[in-house]
Amino acid sequence: MKALSVHDLKPEDSLLLIFDPAFESKAALKSELEPFFQALEKYSDGWMPDVIEGKRRRKYARAAIWKALEEERDENSTSIGLYRTEWPALDMSFGLWFPPLPPRLRVFIEIKPVSLFSETTRCSQFVEMVRTWASSYPVSHAMAHSTDDLNLAGSPNFGRDDETLFRDGFDKIYMVCWLNVFGPKLVEAVGRERMLSTPAHRVEELPNGSVLVVTRPTVADFASKEARRAQALAHAHLRPDLDFDTVLRTLHERSAMLAPVEPRFHPDLVPLLSRVVDRAASHERQRRIAELNAWCPPEPEEWRPAGSALPPDVDNPQRSLEHYSNLAEHLVALLHSEVPSVFKATPESLTDADFYFWREEFPKSRLREAIDEHAVPAIGAYLGEVLVRNLGGRWIPRQRLEEAQVLVGNRVWFPFVRARNYMRSRQSLLDCSLTWLYRVAERHRG
Secondary structure, X not given: OOOEOHHHOOOOOOEEEEEOOEOOOOOOHHHHHHHHHHHHHHHOOOOXXXXXXXXXXXXXXXXXXXXXXXXXXXXXXXXXXXXXXXXOEEEEXXXXXXXXXXXXXXEEEEEEOHHHHHOHHHHHHHXXXXXXXXXXXOOOEEEEEEHHHHHHHOOOOOOOOHHHHHHHOOOOOOXXXXXXXXXXXXXXXXXXHHHHOOOOOEEEEOOOOOEEEEOOOOOOOOOOXXXXXXXXXXXXXXXXXXXXXXXXXXXXXXXXXXXXXXXXXOHHHHHHHHHHHHOOOHHHHHHHHHHHHHOOOOOOOOEEEHHHOOOOOOOOHHHHHHHHHHHHHHHHHHHOOOOHHHHOOOHHHHHHHHHHHHHOOHHHHOOHHHHHHHHHHHHHHHHHHHHHHHHOOEEEOOOOHHHOEEEEOOEEEOHHHHHHHHOOOHHHHHHOOHHHHHHHHHHHOO
């Protein structure tokens, strides 16, 4: 019964709900939470959790919920996770705080992908679920919206430091989302009459004085021109101090940042750059693709014409070749668990190693002394061995590692110099990638 994580799916947008109300801690817990789980089960069309994670993993059932909450409870809190085993992915946390802390119910829901909510019916059911919750549990502010758009908007800080955020919370309307619940304090700050006259798809006053505002019938199209206009109209209405055109322009700029960009990477580096892009957060993905489309790796400088090769200056060339082989084995020992292909010493192994070092931010995350003394020699030797094995290269050994060369066609390459340049920074791992040097050497071997 393996839960499907939102992180298991390809980088794409999700729907995020944050619901953080007070609740009556003196009432019987099961009866107090009954409206919550009833609404969840009734309205979670297509994304109903089927797994509960507490001290152990259980199939979703009310009895399992109570058991998990009881097992996880300490002096003043308890929390569980709710997930799915099949697409779409759900990451839902459910927590309770008890006295002496202010009694609160903390719900965080992420559903991936947001495209699941392109249908009016499913979105309407989601709204009804939140409406039921907000009517049953008083909330100061709740919202549901695109995770990517919230990230680009700077939520939840909205330009404030963490201390100010913790102190003030959502003390004024920094952003209007697709779905909003404004608690009585926010409603009174805006003015109830103004709040209830918000130009939006749905505006409803709830029994406890909160107001539900939904800008559009669906959320998946939040970045469309129509949706952005609706979002800007509502925001400028609720914040008369804001200029509508400025708000709308900012929203369109965010939409542009999320608009799909077709990858047009350097053809020799597509396997590497595609994996780099896949590591980007989904709200940064399109910008990263555009950057890498425009980027071109610098031509390798670690070579000389074959006629200018440094001659061997070692007494025992065979012993030097064995030394290079042993150094290359050090890289195999370092990477074999994370990069199994390293055993094969192929061009694909170089790409796998490039990505590993980039993903780990190796030049920054490891001690510089260890990099210079151990990693650089191992990487240089391994690169040289790949050139020898796959391109018919030949080592020209030298007493100094940085002068050692590999002859391929009409050029000699300095793999240890490349390794030193490669390990300067994270960007150098791309600018001076092992893959790129290999591909250039391959083109010039004839």
